[in-house]
Amino acid sequence: xxxFIALLAATALAPVTALAQEAYRxxxxxxxxxxxxxxxAPAIEGLQLYIExxxxxxxxxxxxxxLIVLDDTGEPSRGATNSRRLLGQExxxxxxxxxxxxxxxxxxxxxxxxxxxxxxxxxxxxxxVYPPAQPLLYCSTAFAARxxxxxxxxxxxxxxxxxxxLGLVAMAIPLSRGEIEAAEGLARERGMRPQAPTIVPPxxxxxxxxxxxxxxxxxxxxxxxxxxxTQVRTVEALRRLGWEGNYIAWGHIEAEGELARLRDANLYxxxxxxxxxxNLPVHQDIRAAAAxxxxxxxxxxxxxxxxxxxxxxLRAAGWPADGAAVNAAMQGLNVDTQGLRxxxxxxxxxxxxxxxxxxxxxxxxxxxxxxxxxxxxxxVE
Amino acid sequence: xxxxxxxxxxxxxxxxxxxxxxxxxxxxxxxNLAHGELMMVGAYLLLVTAxxxxxxxxxxxxxxxxxxxxxxxxYLLLMRRMTGESVLAAILxxxxxxxxLRGLIVIFFSAAHQxxxxxxxxxSSSIQILPGARISTLSLVLVLVTAAVYGSLFxxxxxSRWGLRMRAAGQNPLLAAQRGINLHFIYxxxxxxxxxxxxxxxxxxxxxxGLDQTLVxxxxxxxxxxxxxxxxxxxxALVGSLIVAAAEVLLIQYVNPLLxxxxxxxxxxxxxxxxxxxxxxxxxxxxxx
Numbered sequence: 325x326x327x328f329i330a331l332l333a334a335t336a337l338a339p340v341t342a343l344a345q346e347a348y349r350x351x352x353x354x355x356x357x358x359x360x361x362x363x364x365a366p367a368i369e370g371l372q373l374y375i376e377x378x379x380x381x382x383x384x385x386x387x388x389x390x391l392i393v394l395d396d397t398g399e400p401s402r403g404a405t406n407s408r409r410l411l412g413q414e415x416x417x418x419x420x421x422x423x424x425x426x427x428x429x430x431x432x433x434x435x436x437x438x439x440x441x442x443x444x445x446x447x448x449x450x451x452x453v454y455p456p457a458q459p460l461l462y463c464s465t466a467f468a469a470r471x472x473x474x475x476x477x478x479x480x481x482x483x484x485x486x487x488x489x490l491g492l493v494a495m496a497i498p499l500s501r502g503e504i505e506a507a508e509g510l511a512r513e514r515g516m517r518p519q520a521p522t523i524v525p526p527x528x529x530x531x532x533x534x535x536x537x538x539x540x541x542x543x544x545x546x547x548x549x550x551x552x553x554t555q556v557r558t559v560e561a562l563r564r565l566g567w568e569g570n571y572i573a574w575g576h577i578e579a580e581g582e583l584a585r586l587r588d589a590n591l592y593x594x595x596x597x598x599x600x601x602x603n604l605p606v607h608q609d610i611r612a613a614a615a616x617x618x619x620x621x622x623x624x625x626x627x628x629x630x631x632x633x634x635x636x637x638l639r640a641a642g643w644p645a646d647g648a649a650v651n652a653a654m655q656g657l658n659v660d661t662q663g664l665r666x667x668x669x670x671x672x673x674x675x676x677x678x679x680x681x682x683x684x685x686x687x688x689x690x691x692x693x694x695x696x697x698x699x700x701x702x703x704v705e
Numbered sequence: 706x707x708x709x710x711x712x713x714x715x716x717x718x719x720x721x722x723x724x725x726x727x728x729x730x731x732x733x734x735x736x737n738l739a740h741g742e743l744m745m746v747g748a749y750l751l752l753v754t755a756x757x758x759x760x761x762x763x764x765x766x767x768x769x770x771x772x773x774x775x776x777x778x779x780y781l782l783l784m785r786r787m788t789g790e791s792v793l794a795a796i797l798x799x800x801x802x803x804x805x806l807r808g809l810i811v812i813f814f815s816a817a818h819q820x821x822x823x824x825x826x827x828x829s830s831s832i833q834i835l836p837g838a839r840i841s842t843l844s845l846v847l848v849l850v851t852a853a854v855y856g857s858l859f860x861x862x863x864x865s866r867w868g869l870r871m872r873a874a875g876q877n878p879l880l881a882a883q884r885g886i887n888l889h890f891i892y893x894x895x896x897x898x899x900x901x902x903x904x905x906x907x908x909x910x911x912x913x914x915g916l917d918q919t920l921v922x923x924x925x926x927x928x929x930x931x932x933x934x935x936x937x938x939x940x941x942a943l944v945g946s947l948i949v950a951a952a953e954v955l956l957i958q959y960v961n962p963l964l965x966x967x968x969x970x971x972x973x974x975x976x977x978x979x980x981x982x983x984x985x986x987x988x989x990x991x992x993x994x
Contacts, residue, residue: 356811356816357807357808357811357816358816358918359917359918359919359921359922361811361816361918362816362817362818362917362918365815365816365817366817496963496966522962523961523962523963524962525962525963525965525966526919526922527919527922527923527925527926527966528923528965529715529718529719529910529923529926529927530711530714530715530718530844531914532710532711532714532841532844533708533711533715533953533954533957533958533965534957534962536707536708536711536957536958537957537958537962540707540958552818553818553915553917553919557914560914563831564829564830564831564839564840564841565707565831565839566831566833566839578818585820585823618815618817619815619817620817623817
């Protein structure tokens, strides 16, 4: 509890903290508070810890990185205010969005006006970062519209063939609905029998009515691509109704802890991040940095990866690092994720998402979370 | 049969939450727009007590008593100062209180999704109660608790001396005060009971589904149920909850799940147009708003 108060205080004071003039200045607008904060605040803390560690190790060529973090509570108006402040007053050379997609439009417009690159980190990757990418917009977040559903349906097909009734679950937000509606089309193309998507509103007191509709439609498998709370509450409600089918959900930052909590062998999580149970050196680094932090280390991978991208971009840009220099550097970036992902994050002039997206599938095997299918690569074209 | 069970459970959730709106409005004529936040605070109080006492039979009643006390303190330390002020000032005060509570919750508990059921060792299994109809054990508890709360409130308001005083304070506070009823005590008691019932709803929901700030939005979804039934009628809250819950469940099943989010408010608008005081509310009471 106390570290979080310190974190908030540091966040509030960060913009007025006078770091050395020669610091690289990076600004972040994210949902630190508000209803959606649970999905973003852990990643933001992970990024802060990465930058602290980087600075403690001497920064970049002796210059520290100043990370200015502003809370937008997931509201577009605050996102707009924050981006103007970061660009106008704080004069950052790289801006980061870690918030709901409703905050994207004003930040994109401001970043493009100012010629400063905007990195989406832990927030959904907007269509503009995929080939052919728009200038100045980049994304390091794990999930990827269309590719996630392709990979998921490939896995389902491997496991059960195509003679299945497939339930589909989304949250009533444009991104989630769009992906699940695309999955419905993909499933039909493969010869599966997809149900009409079950769209669950964000504030839902009881998920059982939604689960009843899926169960009574006779789903063998259910695919959910939505914020974690919608995915997991729906499968819990299905289980309480006695449904024994297979359920595959996107492996958000909460997945590792939740798979262990639910202990359901027929619940699969597909994701692009490795789990901390693998205990790679990078996982150990994150655990060490996160000691005493507000959020668990296993929810910080997205923020840590964003930190890797920021460091690589600033190193490649050199000094002085204005927006144009950082943008030029990011167009040829190749970031070694040290095992946090299945491969590197590579940006090109035309592709600001990554050249290859890797997926793994996990589930609880009765004793621990196990890898059901190892990294599978998908070229992003 | 499963649909009937689903309707009963959702009705119970909305009814348990909305009775707090009704109690406060009925007795003190204040529309408490911080009720969702107070309900969330009650659930977080359970998280706190569960951190100290892992026996649910102790932790839950302890959190409920703390909620009751906190509700009374909200009145004594804050809302009491609104006495004699305009209705609008009192409503705005509750909005400000809600914003304050949301901020404090993030500072002290973070934005992470948490599970009070884990330290308490509670696991919600399900049971078959009718052919082809299952219910989770915690949902069953919620239905029973709602029945007990409404039964107790109906009995207390009609049969007990304190209930009579509460009704008197609600009907004519000036006359009630002249008859020696301590209005501030009555109001504090009502705020305490309202937070108690809301908190119990929040606790049971969070034991079943976990806890984060979105619980506030569930509190808000119960608001149309209270208005549809009539803001000054407990029976109305029950019937309003049944109407809203039945509409939601049936639309999810037979029309489009997306409508579940919209329809409570459509019913509310229709009710405000046709009968602004609600099904069981009194016209006089709403004229004051």
